[in-house]
Amino acid sequence: MNFDTLEKELSGKVLLDEHILKAYSKDMSIVEGRALALVRPQDEQDVLKVVRWANESKIPVVARGGGSSLEGESVPFDAIVIDFSSMNKVLELDEQNLLALVEPGVVNREFNKFLSQKWLFYPPNPGSWEISTLGGNAATNAAGPRSYKYGSTRNWVAALEAVTGKGELSWFGTRAKKSSSGLDLVRLLVGSEGTLAIFTKLLVRLAPIPEKRVGVIVPLKNVTLATNVVVALSKRPDLGISAIEFVDEKCVNALNSVYHSSIPECGAALMLEIESTQSELETKLDSLLHTLLRFEPVGEPLYEDDVDSMWDLRGRITFALEKIYGKQYREDVAVPVTNFPKLVEGVKELFSKEGMECVLFGHAGDGNLHLEFKHLESTKLHQILTQLFSLSVKLGGTISGEHGIGALKARYLNFEHSALALQIMKQIKSVFDPNRILNPKKSFDAL
Numbered sequence: 369m370n371f372d373t374l375e376k377e378l379s380g381k382v383l384l385d386e387h388i389l390k391a392y393s394k395d396m397s398i399v400e401g402r403a404l405a406l407v408r409p410q411d412e413q414d415v416l417k418v419v420r421w422a423n424e425s426k427i428p429v430v431a432r433g434g435g436s437s438l439e440g441e442s443v444p445f446d447a448i449v450i451d452f453s454s455m456n457k458v459l460e461l462d463e464q465n466l467l468a469l470v471e472p473g474v475v476n477r478e479f480n481k482f483l484s485q486k487w488l489f490y491p492p493n494p495g496s497w498e499i500s501t502l503g504g505n506a507a508t509n510a511a512g513p514r515s516y517k518y519g520s521t522r523n524w525v526a527a528l529e530a531v532t533g534k535g536e537l538s539w540f541g542t543r544a545k546k547s548s549s550g551l552d553l554v555r556l557l558v559g560s561e562g563t564l565a566i567f568t569k570l571l572v573r574l575a576p577i578p579e580k581r582v583g584v585i586v587p588l589k590n591v592t593l594a595t596n597v598v599v600a601l602s603k604r605p606d607l608g609i610s611a612i613e614f615v616d617e618k619c620v621n622a623l624n625s626v627y628h629s630s631i632p633e634c635g636a637a638l639m640l641e642i643e644s645t646q647s648e649l650e651t652k653l654d655s656l657l658h659t660l661l662r663f664e665p666v667g668e669p670l671y672e673d674d675v676d677s678m679w680d681l682r683g684r685i686t687f688a689l690e691k692i693y694g695k696q697y698r699e700d701v702a703v704p705v706t707n708f709p710k711l712v713e714g715v716k717e718l719f720s721k722e723g724m725e726c727v728l729f730g731h732a733g734d735g736n737l738h739l740e741f742k743h744l745e746s747t748k749l750h751q752i753l754t755q756l757f758s759l760s761v762k763l764g765g766t767i768s769g770e771h772g773i774g775a776l777k778a779r780y781l782n783f784e785h786s787a788l789a790l791q792i793m794k795q796i797k798s799v800f801d802p803n804r805i806l807n808p809k810k811s812f813d814a815l
């Protein structure tokens with residue numbers, strides 16, 4: 369393949385070095401593909417030119433942020449990778465209207481550090497926030513601990529500039545706080561895993577940092593008790609809780625041993641964030657403690673003033689588990705929070721019936737469970753996933769709370785979506801990307 373003609377058109381670089389292409393042929397899942405070339409665009413015109421060139425050459429294109437996706441979303445299958453690491457500027461900060469205009473390669477944690485100087489923050493904080501980008505977060509509709517209060521990325525993208533698969537550049541959305549004008553294409557594009565359009569700018573909403581934020585780690589006897597506490601806390605808006613995370617004993621031990629944290633020995637723990645004014649904080653913490661005592665915690669709760677460091681630690685669970693158990697298979701399902709205990713019990717039963725170990729954690733306040741288990745051959749894996757997704761859908765849930773569908777979960781989409789819904793998704797794809805240039809064979813496009 370001759371990429372000379374492409375390179376001549378761009379201000380950014382086209383890289384063909386074998387080692388680089390190998391590194392960009394995978395993400396953080398088990399999926400591996402092949403990158404034909406790597407492009408680092410400087411601006412939206414570069415992106416436009418790559419997509420137009422790709423249409424003419426009939427070569428697919430895959431956008432890439434931090435490459436932290438867990439379902440193979442950013443893995444190229446004989447495609448050009450557009451790496452957004454050079455498009456990483458904050459272009460505008462509108463403090464009055466709580467908006468920021470950013471390039472898609474801005475790293476989430478860095479963005480929040482920058483915003484904190486202005487006493488502002490961008491709420492979706494996935495566990496990967498130290499490495500993932502706002503573009504990747506938008507394309508996967510990422511969520512994080514604070515999504516319990518603030519919702520996932522879809523709530524926080526007001527407008528975006530994007531290049532469609534046909535090679536057309538347009539803005540979608542508005543700066544206004546509300547709008548009843550036409551169809552909401554921003555909500556459609558957010559979460560589309562780079563299959564419909566490539567984002568070149570994002571106008572994101574911001575929130576003011578609360579006067580006080582406190583992290584609380586609650587050690588509990590076992591997983592069952594922990595999931596019941598989650599449901600009890602979800603009925604208490606008066607406590608000012610903005611995040612309810614759940615980790616099992618194996619996670620606690622892995623964090624303590626790999627990252628030298630000091631979570632007390634326990635069967636499971638909850639990590640909470642409380643938001644408050646200074647004057648109400650004590651009352652809220654007292655009420656929280658009072659509620660928790662009913663569930664007989666196995667030690668004193670730990671209080672953490674540097675809450676973002678607590679979320680950094682929480683985000684490293686996967687890396688801690690990997691150090692101890694090796695690379696594991698990861699799953700992500702979500703149900704209404706009141707069914708979270710049933711989901712966890714069902715998953716435990718499923719794995720014990722199969723005689724397999726499984727690690728459990730997740731954004732429990734959102735009813736979102738993550739599980740990790742050893743790699744299996746494909747027939748066995750399919751059996752386990754079939755049971756897992758059937759259980760989640762039966763409990764009113766979804767086969768993916770936040771990690772997306774990518775290359776790994778497409779065959780299970782019909783557990784959750786009707787044949788008509790899937791057909792409409794494919795029709796939408798053909799409007800945005802008739803030549804199937806953008807991230808083909810992912811999600812509904814793999815069906």
Ligand SMILES: Cc1cc2nc3c(=O)[nH]c(=O)nc-3n(C[C@H](O)[C@H](O)[C@H](O)COP(=O)(O)OP(=O)(O)OC[C@H]3O[C@@H](n4cnc5c(N)ncnc54)[C@H](O)[C@@H]3O)c2cc1C
Nearest residue numbers: 433434435436437494495496501503504507510511562567
């Ligand atoms: C340790 C760890 C913890 C994690 N925790 C969470 C969590 O708490 N919550 C959560 O939601 N996810 C989590 N994830 C999954 C992952 O980090 C998220 O899906 C994240 O949003 C991916 O961002 P990224 O920048 O790495 O994107 P990438 O992996 O590079 O790409 C992801 C998808 O976005 C598309 N994309 C990237 N940039 C653009 C663009 N400019 N325009 C259009 N499409 C684009 C890609 O084509 C791909 O389909 C975790 C992953 C890891 C490894």
